[in-house]
Amino acid sequence: MNAEIIAVGSELLLGQIENSNAAYLSKELTTLGINVYHHITVGDNPDRLQAAVESAAERADLLIFTGGLGPTKDDLTKETVAKVTGAPLIYDDETEQRILAYYAKRGQTMTVNNRKQALILEGADVFPNDHGMACGMSLKTDKTQWIMLPGPPKELQPMVEDYLMPYLRRELYTNEKIESKILRFFDIGESKIAEELDDLIENQTNPTIAPLASEGEIKIRLTVKGDDPAENGRLLEEMKTEVLSRIGKYFYGEGEKDLRELVNDRLRASNQTIASAESLTGGLFAETLTSLSGASDVFPGGVVCYSNAVKENVLSVPRKLLDEHGAVSGACAARLAENVRKLMDVDIGISFTGVAGPDPLEGHEPGVVFMAISQIDDTTVIPLNLAGSRRNISGRTVKYGCFHLLKILEKQREKDG
Amino acid sequence: MNAEIIAVGSELLLGQIENSNAAYLSKELTTLGINVYHHITVGDNPDRLQAAVESAAERADLLIFTGGLGPTKDDLTKETVAKVTGAPLIYDDETEQRILAYYAKRGQTMTVNNRKQALILEGADVFPNDHGMACGMSLKTDKTQWIMLPGPPKELQPMVEDYLMPYLRRELYTNEKIESKILRFFDIGESKIAEELDDLIENQTNPTIAPLASEGEIKIRLTVKGDDPAENGRLLEEMKTEVLSRIGKYFYGEGEKDLRELVNDRLRASNQTIASAESLTGGLFAETLTSLSGASDVFPGGVVCYSNAVKENVLSVPRKLLDEHGAVSGACAARLAENVRKLMDVDIGISFTGVAGPDPLEGHEPGVVFMAISQIDDTTVIPLNLAGSRRNISGRTVKYGCFHLLKILEKQREKDG
Incomplete structure (x- = not known):
């Protein structure tokens, strides 16, 4: 089966947004063994769009459109596919109800x-849009399968994951089972991964092995295909063992949950609460934890202590300590973590102080970070030295915080259990 | 002149890297008044590459290739263009000397x-590669201009800036100037924009008008072309006035700066400081402001008061108020904003409380939000009713916060000035 991905939208041709959907979809399709031979981007012009659709349909079996499903008359994807295939456009009740509900909720x-x-x-199968209004769909004609997806990645990606991939798996493989395992790593670079796993990646057959880097975290997806579930499981387990024998020290978890979700889970499981004192990270740790629903069980709150006055007046860091050690110090980090733990009456206090840049601070270069984790009987200070932009340093600091929290909670669990 | 951008490389079709060059080049070409009608990505397969080149040459006057100029036998761009145009490949002395020098420098x-x-x-004009080995080039044939650029963005972008753009400017324009203006709006949907500006967008000539939505904010870019700078300025101003006469109440600023940057600027200009008390938004407002360098001048800190205990014990919201009105109330928002202003000793306190979902809270549905802005002589409570995911509600609440802060600071400036 060979596929072509067609992005529709003049904003792409003007360079106003990047077409990240093409790479994302290609990667997903590759895991199903589908070859992608072309990516096309075409604007909201009816004639050029139709010409692009017609020539793509001559080349490929599977056409995936992204974008052009919106409400304006510039949105022409469905209309053009209707014209080329001869399939009429009809109103879909369920989708209409979803849109009405969307408006009703806003009182509009x-x-x-x-x-x-x-x-x-x-005749199309409909994919509901759980994060927006335009539904996706799949239509089969004699020679071609036509799939239409909304353009915004935050609508497209969950639709692909929740609806399109299971759908294609059902269409393509009747007996063969596909099974995946995701291994998660932190604090390891892409080139290090390449170095350590190069031969495995180069010679991959079944399972396939796909590393995916994003902001300091690396996911490795192992995917196996085969009729026999037991054999599939064995092959996956074997490959997992091989991978961990090489880069196990960076491993932190398996499955869909990321660092912050695992921290949330472990805190909940051990019935502990946490509060944060954030200088360097300016609220990002709190925001990271509270972006999960149910965070209120484990995270009652935190203090963003950007200025020294707030460190002193709200978090009771002695002026003398700030004068002697500076705000960018292990001593300050330790005191912040201890005091926020007491102020918020929680089990664990965590703090972040350091230099986000671009300018040096107290004689330290950007990327110098001190983080502390305080429990009733122990406070650990962890110094970091990071490179990158302001946002990068802050984001990775929070991830290091989660990573070290996980390690501490893990040890505790082993001790207790 | 109409252009087509052709990315060459199987790694793009496997989704291993994103094609950021297409958006970058499109944006650059647009400033020259060149229309880009297609982006194409094709792999390192000789037949498919040749077919793609031939059909692109039928459509466009200007073909820009990115990638496929490397040393391996999979790199086929030059070879394919040679085949299609009939222009022979010859060794370029200057380029060979550069490559030799590159190796000599490394002792290889x-x-x-x-x-x-x-x-x-x-017959091609050569663009030297100051950041890698593969040179770029431009070849003119009867109907078509062929431009070839290296794939890695860190080689391509400086080559475009330093060589290609000046080259195209010389080729295309002797006198014409291009000028743009960006107008920024908030709290207006894409379909509302379409409704209000439809005829302007439909009949655009000079200036052109391009709306671009991203997460609740809308930018409209007006672009004018012409020989006379004064006339260009007049045309832009005229179109701006027309646009604002229709959707002026959603307008918040002009230029490259977004909501948070403008809030930061205005606070700095008026020498005021701000602190935040965040329940619903869990630290996102603080993180938004502190992600800008120099935020410490205007933002000493904030409290994330996710639990009622923290609202009561750290921010002194009376238990009685929480019992009578609930945490999700205008009364609570007002008290939080006032008290964080006092606690942090700042000019302005801002607070956010509400239901991020997915579950209702205190009998309120997700999306019910109360925000308050407190200054020494006045506290304003602003209720909002938002829809969307947890992250969405939180993100838009912070933007509403910035938007209303801007309006208040603006009024103050008018009163004072």
Whole structure:
């Protein structure tokens, strides 16, 4: 099966946004053994769009469109596919109800042009949009499978994960089972991964092995195909053991949950609460934990102590300590973690202080970071030395915080259990 | 003149890297008034590459290739263009000298396959590569201009800036100037923009008008072309006035700066400081402001008061108020904003409380938000009713916070000035 990904939208051709969907979809399709031979981007012009669709349909079996499903008359994807395939556009009740509900929730009524988003191609299977209004769909004609997805990545990605991939798996493989395992690593660079796993990646057959880096975290997805579930499981386990024998010290977990979700889970499981004192990270740790629903059980709050006055007046760091050691110091980090633990009456206090840049601070270069984790009987200070932009340093500091919290909670669990 | 950007490389089709060059080049070409009608990505397969080149040459006057100029036998861009145009490949002395120098500098000798990188199309203008080995080039044939650039962005971007853009400017324009203006809006949906500006967008000529939505903010870019700078300025101003007469109430600023940057600027200009008390938003407001360098001048800190205990014990919200009105209330928001202003000894306190979801809280549905802004002589409570995911509600709440802060600071400036 060979596929072509067609992005629709003049904003892409003007360079106003990057087409990140093409790479994302290609990577997903590759895991199903589908070859992608072309990416195309075309604007909201009816004639050029139609010409692009017609020539793509001559080349590929599977056409995946991204974008052009919105409410304006510039959104032409469905209309063009309808024209080329001859499938009429009809209103889909379920989609219309979803759109009406979306508006009702905001106390608004649906505008006329938004009703256009409830149009689907007759005979198509519909993928609901759980993060926006335009539904996705799949239509089969004689020679070609037509798939249409919304353009915004935050709508497209969950739709691909939750609906399109299971759908394609069902379509493509009737007997063969596909199984995946995700291994998660932190504090290891991409080139280090390449170095350590090069031969495995080069010679991959079944399972396949796909590393995916994002902001300091690395996921490695192992995917196995085969009729026999037991054999599949054995092959996955074997490859996992091989990978961990090489880079096990950077491993922190398996499955869909990321660092912050695992921290949340472990805190909840051990019935502990945490509070944060954030200078360098300016609230990012708190925001990271509270972005999970149910965070209130483990995280009652924190203090963003950007200035020394707040460190002193709200978190009771003695002026003398600040004068002697500076705010960018292990001593300050330790005191912040201890005091926020007491102030918020929690089990664990965590603190971050350091230099986010671009300018040096107290004689330290950007990237100098001190982090502390305080429990009733022990406070650990962890110094870090990071490179990168302001946002980068802050983001990675929070991840180091989660990583070390996990290690501490893990040790505790082993001791207790 | 209409252009097509052709990325060459199987790694793009496997999703191993994103094609950021297409958006970058499009943006650059747009400033020259060149229309880009297609982006194409094709792999390192000779037949498919040749077919893609031939059909692109039928559509466009200007073809820009990125990638496929390397030393391996998979790098086929020059070879394919040579085949299609009939221009022979010859060794370019200057490029060969540069490559030899590159190796000499490293104490190595040039390998045979690297000599391939010194091949150029006969008659082409050469763009030197100051950050790598593969040179770029431009070849003119009867109907088409062929431009070839290296794939890695860190080689391509300086080559575009230093050589390609000046080259195209010389080729295209002797006199014409291009000028842009960006207008920024908040709290207006894409379909509302479409409704209000439809006729302007439909009939755009000079200036052009391009709306671009991202997470609740909308930018509109007006671009004018012409020989006379004064006339250009007049046309831009005229279009701006027309746009604002329709959607002026959503307008918050002009230029490259976004909401948080403008809040930061205005606070700094008026010499005021701000602190935040965040329940719903869990630290996102603090993180948003502190992600800017120099934030410490205007933002000494804040409290994340996720639990009622922290609202009561750290921010002194009376238990009675919480019992009577609940934490999700205008009364609580007002008290939080006032008290964090006093606690942190700042000019302005801002607070956010509400329900991020997915579950209701205190009988309120997700999306019910109360925000308050407190100054020494006045506290304003602003209720919001938002829809969307947890992260969405939190993100938009912070933007509403910035938007209302801007309005208040603006009014103050008018009163004072």
